[in-house]
Amino acid sequence: MAEELDPNNLIDMDSLMMLKELLGEKFVELIETYLRDSAARIEKLKVALEAGDIETAKHEVHGLKGSSRNIGINSLADTCDILEKQTHAGTVTNEEQQLAAIEQNFAAVAVKLKTFIE
Amino acid sequence: MSLNNEPIESLKILVADDSATDRLILETIVSKAGHVPVGASDGKEAVEAYQREAPDLVLLDVLMPNMGGIEAAKIIRELAKEDVVPIIFLTALNDIQSLVECLESGGDDFIPKPYNQTVLGSKIKAFGRLRRMHRTLLQQKEQIEANNLHLIQEQTVAKQVFDKIAHTGCLNLGNIRHYMSPLAVFNGDILVSEMSPNGSMVVMLGDFTGHGLPAAIGSMPLATTFYGMVRKGFSIPDILREINQKLNEILPVGFFCCAICVDINFKERRLKVWNGGLPEGFLYRLKDDEYELLPSKHLPLGVLSNQSFNGDCDTFQLEEGDRMFMWSDGAFEARNDDGEMYGEERLHNILYQNKGQSDIFDKILSNVQQHIGSSEKDDDMSLVEIEMRDVDIVASVDHLNEKRQGSLADWYMNFDLPETSLREFDPLPLLMNIISEVPGLRAHRTPLYTVLAELYTNALEHGVLGLSSQLKSTPDGFAKYYETRADRLQSLTKGKVSFSLEHFADEKGGLLVIRVKDSGEGFDINRKSKEKGLDAGKVVTIEENDDFFGRGLQLISNLSQKLTLFEPGNEVEVQYRWDIEE
Numbered sequence: 001m002a003e004e005l006d007p008n009n010l011i012d013m014d015s016l017m018m019l020k021e022l023l024g025e026k027f028v029e030l031i032e033t034y035l036r037d038s039a040a041r042i043e044k045l046k047v048a049l050e051a052g053d054i055e056t057a058k059h060e061v062h063g064l065k066g067s068s069r070n071i072g073i074n075s076l077a078d079t080c081d082i083l084e085k086q087t088h089a090g091t092v093t094n095e096e097q098q099l100a101a102i103e104q105n106f107a108a109v110a111v112k113l114k115t116f117i118e
Numbered sequence: 119m120s121l122n123n124e125p126i127e128s129l130k131i132l133v134a135d136d137s138a139t140d141r142l143i144l145e146t147i148v149s150k151a152g153h154v155p156v157g158a159s160d161g162k163e164a165v166e167a168y169q170r171e172a173p174d175l176v177l178l179d180v181l182m183p184n185m186g187g188i189e190a191a192k193i194i195r196e197l198a199k200e201d202v203v204p205i206i207f208l209t210a211l212n213d214i215q216s217l218v219e220c221l222e223s224g225g226d227d228f229i230p231k232p233y234n235q236t237v238l239g240s241k242i243k244a245f246g247r248l249r250r251m252h253r254t255l256l257q258q259k260e261q262i263e264a265n266n267l268h269l270i271q272e273q274t275v276a277k278q279v280f281d282k283i284a285h286t287g288c289l290n291l292g293n294i295r296h297y298m299s300p301l302a303v304f305n306g307d308i309l310v311s312e313m314s315p316n317g318s319m320v321v322m323l324g325d326f327t328g329h330g331l332p333a334a335i336g337s338m339p340l341a342t343t344f345y346g347m348v349r350k351g352f353s354i355p356d357i358l359r360e361i362n363q364k365l366n367e368i369l370p371v372g373f374f375c376c377a378i379c380v381d382i383n384f385k386e387r388r389l390k391v392w393n394g395g396l397p398e399g400f401l402y403r404l405k406d407d408e409y410e411l412l413p414s415k416h417l418p419l420g421v422l423s424n425q426s427f428n429g430d431c432d433t434f435q436l437e438e439g440d441r442m443f444m445w446s447d448g449a450f451e452a453r454n455d456d457g458e459m460y461g462e463e464r465l466h467n468i469l470y471q472n473k474g475q476s477d478i479f480d481k482i483l484s485n486v487q488q489h490i491g492s493s494e495k496d497d498d499m500s501l502v503e504i505e506m507r508d509v510d511i512v513a514s515v516d517h518l519n520e521k522r523q524g525s526l527a528d529w530y531m532n533f534d535l536p537e538t539s540l541r542e543f544d545p546l547p548l549l550m551n552i553i554s555e556v557p558g559l560r561a562h563r564t565p566l567y568t569v570l571a572e573l574y575t576n577a578l579e580h581g582v583l584g585l586s587s588q589l590k591s592t593p594d595g596f597a598k599y600y601e602t603r604a605d606r607l608q609s610l611t612k613g614k615v616s617f618s619l620e621h622f623a624d625e626k627g628g629l630l631v632i633r634v635k636d637s638g639e640g641f642d643i644n645r646k647s648k649e650k651g652l653d654a655g656k657v658v659t660i661e662e663n664d665d666f667f668g669r670g671l672q673l674i675s676n677l678s679q680k681l682t683l684f685e686p687g688n689e690v691e692v693q694y695r696w697d698i699e700e
Binding site: 015019022023026029034037063067069071 | 136137138139140142143146147150181183231232233235
């Protein structure tokens with residue numbers, strides 16, 4: 001169920017530029033932290049889903065959604081939101097596909113974000 | 119307070135979020151707004167950071183590992199106690215149930231993710247203001263509590279000082295009963311009493327206008343003046359005049375003291391009353407079984423200037439068993455729970471219904487208190503009863519007979535009064551004042567006053583003014599005598615009375631030698647001595663109980679150890695011996 005990703009819609013550039021202005025030289029730290037933190041969350045999410053640990057999955061996907069939304073990465077946040085809602089309901093369907101969509105989305109975002117810090 | 123121009127106060131803000139990026143953004147926003155961020159990555163760390171850093175404001179993510187924001191908020195609330203520490207939840211949650219839970223767990227507000235710099239900045243500002251206001255409130259509350267405590271301490275001290283000044287005296291004599299409510303002192307009521315050296319008991323009940331400190335403050339000069347002057351033998355008019363002047367000078371316009379002042383001489387069974395503005399006193403006459411009223415005839419103390427002040431008293435002859443009642447109007451104004459006053463009528467009814475009974479005082483008291491019931495707020499009444507019966511006056515004066523350092527022991531003084539002073543001045547209080555400086559002599563003030571008064575009267579009236587005491591033998595002559603006395607005193611152009619007092623102290627006590635000489639012609643000592651069958655001589659000494667020259671010298675002779683008359687009869691010497699353990 002992987003959707004086609006429009007590279008231009010991956011990131012809300014207005015939000016990101018506002019953050020760049022706010023953080024100044026710490027912007028690089030923000031991006032690096034986001035990439036590291038999100039990669040770790042996705043890894044934990046993957047393990048949790050495989051183990052059927054809905055609670056941990058809920059927590060990680062919620063965190064990923066929140067920090068993505070905060071820096072304007074809305075498409076990933078939306079994708080996370082669908083999964084989070086299912087974890088709240090207690091039953092997750094198509095977890096592999098959803099996880100793949102999240103990983104794919106994140107990979108695309110990471111490519112794009114790295115262009116800002118090089 | 120202007121919201122726009124408020125000073126930027128740097129707050130310490132705890133930022134707890136498990137997402138490192140969110141924390142970074144939040145910390146940056148906080149720093150840029152001029153505050154100091156303290157980071158924590160979960161609820162446990164947040165509680166620890168709170169205890170360690172005591173931040174002014176807490177930003178808590180709801181969902182965090184180890185301990186969630188809601189639980190952390192509850193713990194922080196516990197720890198903060200009275201202190202207001204605003205807690206703002208950070209949440210990507212958007213269902214109403216979650217938001218309600220945030221607030222109910224002790225949160226003050228929430229901020230949705232993604233963060234908006236402006237919104238967050240304003241919220242921090244608003245909560246900083248709230249916290250500042252609460253701090254001010256707490257400080258003010260503490261200040262008020264401290265002030266209140268201070269005030270109570272001050273009142274306690276003031277009460278102690280006041281009790282020392284106002285409640286010495288002779289209120290403990292068996293024939294006085296008095297009641298003053300605990301509130302009375304700071305409601306401006308005062309009751310003072312003291313024995314005068316001439317054997318009179320002087321009692322004064324006063325009621326200052328107003329309440330609280332302004333009302334109480336006037337009682338200090340009143341009490342000190344009262345005690346000082348009564349002990350020295352001043353008369354009521356002199357004492358009232360002095361108090362009136364003091365109060366007139368120190369109290370603001372509209373503040374004054376309603377007062378009733380009585381002087382009871384138990385030996386002579388004579389009552390003098392001055393009432394200025396207090397309710398009428400009641401004098402119970404045992405023989406007639408009736409009351410005589412002692413209404414107010416003067417303006418209260420402190421109203422008039424001393425030129426217009428009138429200290430004249432009414433005089434009554436008393437008999438054993440006569441009783442006098444006086445009270446301040448606090449007794450009438452005592453209110454019950456419904457605000458109804460006790461009133462003058464109820465009090466008068468008790469007086470008349472229980473006429474002649476010995477427990478009237480208790481009946482009035484219990485009746486007023488019954489009326490007040492539980493309300494107590496208006497209980498500021500003062501009530502006094504004095505009974506005419508023989509009391510041991512010397513015993514009451516004895517308490518003044520304390521040993522003092524630096525007191526007079528051996529001394530000598532001459533004191534001359536020329537005609538100008540003889541017309542206006544009463545030298546006795548001044549002389550008594552000096553004599554009272556010898557501690558052992560204080561207890562002898564009554565006989566010494568009598569001796570001095572007799573000597574002075576003889577010197578002035580018979581010596582200087584040349585009046586004959588034979589005039590006084592008939593009631594008509596008595597009036598004539600005083601008329602002539604006043605006339606001659608006014609037209610006196612030349613005359614003098616000289617006192618010389620000498621005191622020798624020894625281990626057993628002391629000897630006071632009093633000599634009084636007048637400018638008169640004297641009298642024929644020899645003739646009188648011959649009539650008495652004594653040898654004529656230049657000096658006549660009366661050492662025993664001779665029935666000599668009329669009552670005056672007889673009395674002096676009885677009170678002293680030795681009385682000597684000098685030629686030509688215008689000079690008398692009295693030796694007064696006193697012992698310590700007498």
